[in-house]
Structures are given as structure tokens and as C-alpha cells.
Amino acid sequence: MVSTAAVLGVFAVALAMVLTPGPNMVYLVSRSISQGRSAGLVSLGGVALGLVVYVIATNLGLAAVFAAVPTLYLVIKIVGACYLLWLAVSAVRGTTKVFEVEGLHRDSNRRLFTMGLFTNLLNPKMAIMYISVIPQFVDPAAGSVFLQGIALGGVQIGVAVTVNALIVVGAGSIARFLALRPTWMRMQRYVMGTVLGLLAVRLATDGSRPAPA
Known part of the structure; x- marks a missing residue:
């Protein structure tokens, strides 16, 4: 039902976005460094x-909205492309210092989970990912x-959770590594910026139509 190309496309977008510093990464890294790996994993x-909530909520109303307002698909396509381009520029500029964390007070597991x-849920990157980017990979001829x-949301969740878990486990080591090798951080920014920029162009120039309900 879901093509290999669609799965690979979502995988690439999800990987590029999860490796681009944002609210989720900042929160997870800060908790991992200040309170330990277990706190990072609870977070x-x-x-x-939150990812599961987004997948279910957006897909429950997606088909109906696109069927009622076909023009909205084009608007969402443009918004998604612009957002990816903005992420690309932000990645290259490297204004977010993810692995430079100041001391934080310790929180309970319940608070860590709730804050995560x-x-x-309040992360605009995730909202646009599910509302504007993933729908671009839905094939009109492939079924429901x-x-x-x-299915595609599941791919994104798998990538996001796996990569973030690796970041949580290695946050302390990564912070020390990057502190001693700033060139690696610059390389990471340029690679991610290039990937996101190419994906933005791909979405903006894609001529596909929304899938029917």
C-alpha cells in the first residue's frame, strides 16, 4: 500500500529533521546531561x-479536509516547503547551542514524562511535519x-525515537566530543542544511495531488 519511495522519502525527512536542533532535542539533551540517561529516556x-497523538489526530481529519478543500493541499505543500527551507537556513547558521547546558534542578519521573x-505537542516542527510534510508522500492510487x-507516521516515529534515544544515551560523550572538535559541528550543520534544502525544493516542485478519501 505504501511505496518504497514514500517510505524512503519520509525516512529522509524525519532523519534530517530529528538531527536539526529543536525544542525536543534541547529538552532531551538538557535532561540527559543534567540528570542522567534514565531521566532523558523517561522524557x-x-x-x-506526543508523536503518537500527532499521527492519530492529523490522520483522522486529513482525508475529509483535503476532500472538502482541495486548494488547501497546495497551501500546505507551500508551507511545508518554506518551513523545510527555514530549517535548512537555521541549521547552517547554527544559532541553537544544544549541547551547552547550564545546571538544571532535578525533576520527578512524572514531571519529566509530562514535560516531554x-x-x-507544542513543537511547531512536529505540527508541520505531520500536517504539511508527510501528506506529500501519500500516493493517490495506493489506497486509504x-x-x-x-504507516508513514509510524516510519517517522521509529526514526525520531531511535535517533533521540541514541542522542540521550550519548549526550554527555557527544557534548565533550563537540566541545573539543567544533569543525564536526559545522560539518553536521552544513550536511543537514543541504538535505533539508533539497527536500524543500523537492516538495515545492512536486506536482502530485492529494489522495482521495
Whole structure:
């Protein structure tokens, strides 16, 4: 039902976006460095739940909205492309200092989980990912819009949780490594910026139409 090209496309977008500093990464890294790996993993559980909420909520209404307002698909396409381009520029500029964390007070596991959840739910990167970017990979001839959206959302969740878990586990080591090798951070920014920029062009020039309900 979901093509290999669509899965690879969502995988590439998800990987580029999860490696681009944002609210989720900042929160997870800060907790991992200041309170330990277990705290970072508990926080990641909240982030993961937020991703599931986004997938279900956006896909429940996606087909109906696109069927009622076909022009909205084009608007969403443009917004998604512009947002990816903005992320590309932000990545290259490197204004967010993710691994430079000041001391934070210790929180309970319940608070860590809750803060991870709300940090993700209030993250505009995730909102646009599910509302504007993933729908671009839905194939009009491949069947149910809802099931395709759930499947592709699952790909994104798998990438996001896996990469963030690796970042949480290695946050301290990564911080020390980058502090001693600033050239690596610059390289990472340029690579991610290039990937996001190319994806923005791809979305802006794609001529596909929204899938029917």
C-alpha cells in the first residue's frame, strides 16, 4: 500500500529533521546531561507519546479536509516547503547551542514524562511535519489515505525515537566530543542544511495531488 519511495522519502525527512536542533532535542539533551540517561529516556517516553497523538489526530481529519478543500493541499505543500527551507537556513547558521547546558534542578519521573509530552505537542516542527510534510508522500492510487498516513507516521516515529534515544544515551560523550572538535559541528550543520534544502525544493516542485478519501 505504501511505496518504497514514500517510505524512503519520509525516512529522509524525519532523519534530517530529528538531527536539526529543536525544542525536543534541547529538552532531551538538557535532561540527559543534567540528570542522567534514565531521566532523558523517561522524557523521551513523553515525546514519543506526543508523536503518537500527532499521527492519530492529523490522520483522522486529513482525508475529509483535503476532500472538502482541495486548494488547501497546495497551501500546505507551500508551507511545508518554506518551513523545510527555514530549517535548512537555521541549521547552517547554527544559532541553537544544544549541547551547552547550564545546571538544571532535578525533576520527578512524572514531571519529566509530562514535560516531554508537552514539549513535543507544542513543537511547531512536529505540527508541520505531520500536517504539511508527510501528506506529500501519500500516493493517490495506493489506497486509504488514513492507513497510508498512519504507516508513514509510524516510519517517522521509529526514526525520531531511535535517533533521540541514541542522542540521550550519548549526550554527555557527544557534548565533550563537540566541545573539543567544533569543525564536526559545522560539518553536521552544513550536511543537514543541504538535505533539508533539497527536500524543500523537492516538495515545492512536486506536482502530485492529494489522495482521495
